[in-house]
Amino acid sequence: MNIRVAVVGAGGIASDHLEAAAKMEELAPCAVADVQEDRAASMAARYGMKAYSDYKQMLQEEKPDIAVITLPHFLHREAAIFAAEQGCHILLEKPMALNTAECDEIAEAVSKAGVKLLVGHTQHYTETNRAAKRWIEEGRLGRLVMMNDRRHLPYDKPTRPDWFFERAKAGGGILTNLGSHTVDKIQWLIDGRITKVKASVDYFLGRGDIEGGGTAFFETSKGIPAAMSQSGYPGVPIDETELLFTKGSMKLISGVGLWVSEGGSYRQVEVSIQENPFVLQFQDLLDSIREDVEPSCSIAYSRSVVAVVESIYLSNQSGCERIVNQGGEPIA
Ligand SMILES: NC(=O)c1ccc[n+]([C@@H]2O[C@H](COP(=O)([O-])OP(=O)(O)OC[C@H]3O[C@@H](n4cnc5c(N)ncnc54)[C@H](O)[C@@H]3O)[C@@H](O)[C@H]2O)c1
DSSP, rough: OEEEEEEEOSSSSSSHHHHHHHHOTTEEEEEOOOOOHHHHHHHHHHHEEEEEEEEHHHHHHHOOOOEEEEEGGGHHHHHHHHHTTTTOOOEEEEEEEEHHHHHHHHHHHHHHHTEEEEEOGGGGGOOHHHHHHHHHHHTTOEEEEEEEEEEOOOSTTTTGGGGGHHHHHHSSSSHHHHHHHHHHHHHHHHHSSEEEEEEEEEOOOOSSSSEEEEEEEEEEETSOOOOEEEOOOSOOOEEEEEEEEEEEEEEEEETTTTEEEEESSSSOOOOOOOOHHHHHHHHHHHHHHHHHHOOOSSSSHHHHHHHHOOOOOOOOHSSSSOOOOOTTTTOO
C-alpha cells in the first residue's frame, strides 16, 4: 500500500512524524508546507518531498491520503477543517483545538467529509505507560484509589517558539501544553473521564500573557480522585505520576520507567522495548481507516481533554469547582 502523507507545519514535532512515516512501508511522505519557506525546504530535502509555503495549495495539489497537522494551536481548527474538506484523513497534534467550541466545529467537518481524525496524544503509545495501564487493569496492586501527577520544568526556555507565550495563539501555557498530556494520561490510565475540576492557576512567568503554573483537583467517572501540579518556573525538573492502590503503589515516569511497591521501597518493573510511539500512532490511524472505526485518540476523547483544560482556567477565574462540559457524550 502506498498511502501519501503531507505535513502541515515544519516545526519541532514535524520531524518525529516524518521519521516514523519514513520507517513505515505503507506510508509515502510526499510534501510539507510551512510559512517559513527555509524550514519547509530543508525538511522536504531531508525526506525527498516537495516543499510548499501555502498548506492549502499543498493539500489541493498533492491530494494526500493523510494530512499531519503540526501547527500552533490557534491554527488547528482552520487547518483540520480545510484538510477534511479536501477529503484527507487527519493526524492532528494535541491539543485538538483552543477550546471545546472549536473541537465541535472540527468534529462536524470531519463527520461531513467522512474522513478519520486522530489527535496525537502520544502518552497512549509510550511503552512505560502501556505497562502501567496493564498493571492497573490486572489489579495486581489491588484497587486504584488515587493519582498524583507532577510536572515541573523551566517553561521559558530560549528554544520555545514565541507563539507558545501568547494566550490567543496557544490557548494557555504549561497547563494547556503539558497539562493536556497529564489530563490525557489520567483519563486513559483509568479508562474514564475527568468530570469535575477545582483549580488554582498563577501568572508570574513574566513572558507573554500565559500562566506560569497551577494545581488542580479532579473527580473522575471511575470515582478515583486525581491531582495535577505543574510549574513552569526554574527548579528541579520532574515528570512523575504516582498511583496509590489498596495493596501498593506505583511510580510512572513516562518514557523512562515504571516502579512498583507492594509495601516498602519501589522496585523497577521490566518494560518491553519501546516501539517508536509515532509509528504506533500512525498504525492506530491506519487501522481506523482500514477498519472504518474510531482511533483510540478519537474526536470525542480528544475533545474531553480540551474540555478539562478549559475547566481548569474557568475554575481559576470563578474560584469554584467546574463540571466538565462533556458535549453530551455518555460517560463510562
Ligand atoms: N505530542 C507531543 O509530544 C508534542 C511535542 C511537541 C509539540 N507538540 C504539538 O505540536 C504542535 C506544533 O508544535 P511545535 O513545537 O512543532 O511548534 P513549532 O512552532 O516548532 O512548529 C510550528 C510550525 O508551523 C509553522 N506555521 C505557522 N503558521 C503556519 C501556516 N499558516 N501555514 C504553514 N505553517 C505555519 C511555523 O512556521 C512552524 O514552523 C503543537 O500543537 C504542539 O502542542 C506535540
